[in-house]
Amino acid sequence: MIRQLVPTPVDPNSAGRDFWNRYHQLRRLRHKELRPDDPFEPDEVVEKSMKKPNPFDLQHYYEISRDGVMVSWFHGESVTPANPEYETNKHLFWADAYVRVEERRKGIATLWLPVIARLMDERGSTVVGMHTDQASGHAFLTWLGGKPKLTDIESRLKLSDVDWSMMQRWNDEGATRSPQTKLEIYDGPLPEAMLPEFAAQRTTLLNTIPFENLDIGDIVVTPEKIRHYYEVTALTGEVPHEVLTRESDGSISGMTDVSWYPYRRKMLEQQFTGVRPDARGRGLGKWIKAAMLLHVRDLYPDAEWVVTENAESNGPMLKINRTMGFKSYRTAVEYQTTRDQMESRIRAV
Ligand SMILES: CC(C)(COP(=O)(O)OP(=O)(O)OC[C@H]1O[C@@H](n2cnc3c(N)ncnc32)[C@H](O)[C@@H]1OP(=O)(O)O)[C@@H](O)C(=O)NCCC(=O)NCCS
Structure with missing residues (x-):
């Protein structure tokens, strides 16, 4: 058949x-x-x-x-x-x-x-990657000769369960611990003039994400790519929000972004969060995450959840998320296999 x-x-x-x-x-x-x-x-x-x-x-x-x-x-x-x-x-x-x-x-x-x-x-x-959170997917990808390379946890935060006084405290402490650091909030696309600097810093930060054993090349963000992303958001109705910190020399030291979608008003998406390695350990991560949560709570009173994904091995990010109240919701695995291994599977069928 x-x-x-x-x-x-x-x-x-x-x-x-x-x-x-x-x-x-x-x-x-x-x-x-x-x-x-x-x-x-x-x-x-x-x-x-x-x-x-x-x-x-x-x-x-x-x-x-x-x-x-x-x-x-x-x-x-x-x-x-x-x-x-x-x-x-x-x-x-x-x-x-x-x-x-x-x-x-x-x-x-x-x-x-x-x-x-x-x-x-x-x-x-020469390498193909596929991911799944289903028993059937795991069985198929294992049969194919795929090797599990990265475990990704999706976590969800119920906004009605958030300890808002703790969020306010993280926000206040961030500012007190780093008086020279300024926090900025942007709703919608970033100003065009910021894109070169933002893209360069985002590139640096994205490449510090732990990807466990996943074969992955360099991540390179450019102003052109950000503009393309904004063109897509204009089509789909997605509204990006950015909270970032700037040091006294004007350089960006931390960033976090959340997206709102008209067709998922109850569920915000927490995207990337990153703090420059030399600025870590000063509570900037907690500051930007708390400032963002307080901001979107005011902007979107009908939002009920924030959803995010992290590598299972990303201790620092998971620690912040778990303390905020994000709870594990489902786990997916990224598998990779080689072109050669796939060929032997094709020949065996
Ligand atoms: C994973 C998926 C695409 C497999 O589709 P499928 O047409 O059933 O797969 P095939 O029939 O070609 O399976 C090939 C082999 O994979 C293995 N396999 C596939 N599904 C399996 C299952 N549920 N349990 C055990 N082994 C399984 C078997 O060895 C099978 O060969 P066999 O039936 O001769 O034993 C399908 O189950 C699916 O859509 N799952 C949900 C989406 C998903 O997780 N996709 C991940 C892959 S990107």
Whole structure:
């Protein structure tokens, strides 16, 4: 039966309504199965972001459908030569697949392996990464020869449980302990003139994140990439918020960002938080996180949760988050395997 199933590339910009209907139907099933408690990303938001050209990351979309019903979806990602991360990331390919529950264990995900292999060969990639928080995903990725490389914990903070007097104290103590340091808050895109300095400092800080054993190249943020991100937020309605600290010489020493989305008003997303290594140990991390939480509480009175993700090994960040009241919600594992290992799997099928 599965012999008749053919992986077919999808171009979001030329795909017709039939495609979007069967794709959104599969997205709903996936959401109901894997993320029932999370807000659902609306169809028009997904369509807009998939249609938006991305000069920095190539998106590879494929479907397997039968009689007008999508059975499986595949999404791959790889860096483009225009991405300043290209040199250190071009050996990496990232992949994600989903198969309808009633169509599993028939070898359908296995049909993606030659597709991934060909895309990797075209890009010159030698390592493929995939992540899962599902028993079926762990079993499939282990069968594929994937090695667990990074454990990621999603944690959630219930705003009604927050000890707000502790947040106020962290905020006040941050300022008292570092009287020379100034805190700044930005709602929406940062001023254009700040982008070069902000991008450079963010690059430094992002590269201090522990990624455990994950094969990952350099992270390079540029003003062009930030502008692209702002173009996407303008399409999707996402509102970014930034809290940062500046030392007396004017340099940025810490940053934290939270996003609000119109279709997930009850759930804010805590994104990256980083403090420059030479400024650590002065309570800046607690200061910026507390200042951000106090700020978004006032801005969004209907928000109920803040969601964040950290590497399981990220002791300092998890310590701050746990003290704030973030509780572990689910755990995902990033697996990686080589092109060669995948080839032996393809040949064994
Ligand atoms: C992971 C997933 C894509 C696998 O799809 P599938 O079409 O059922 O996979 P296949 O039939 O091609 O499985 C190939 C082999 O993987 C292993 N495997 C897959 N699912 C398994 C399961 N639930 N339990 C045990 N082994 C499993 C088996 O060895 C299987 O071969 P076999 O059936 O001959 O024993 C599917 O279960 C899914 O969509 N899960 C949710 C999303 C997810 O976690 N994706 C992560 C991958 S990016």
